[in-house]
Amino acid sequence: MRFEDLEVWKRATILCADIYLELSNLRDYGFKDQITRSGLSIPSNIAEGFERISHKESVNFLSYAKGSCGELRTQIYIGIQIGYINKDKGEYWLKEANELSSMLNGLIKTRRNFT
DSSP, rough: OOOOOOOOHHHHHHHHHHHHHHHTSSSSSSHHHHHHHHEEEEEEEHHHHHHHHHHHHHHHHHHHHHHHHHHHHHHHHHHHHTSSSSHHHHHHHHHHHOOHHHHHHHHHHHHTTTT
8 A cells, every 4th residue: 555545644735735825925934834844744754654664663653643733733723822823724624633633543553453
């Protein structure tokens, strides 16, 4: 199986692109850099995990991706509170990041069974 075939990777790339597009005109470059990096980290770590040879390494990178989901959710909450992110858009992103985290949790459990 290729990482490009994974639904979790596909959805993570869509979320990441949506964040980049939505915040493209944000002038707070520190915030924009941080939130786009955490969003980009999710599909990137999924891909890297699937390209690793050992299941243990794969699980490590999937865990990093799951951690990035938590980081992203935190930044979304803050972005909503300070008015950088529209509430409806932010709630959609939060829901999607939560679902990605759950999907990753299942994938991690499956991969751990192979170690």
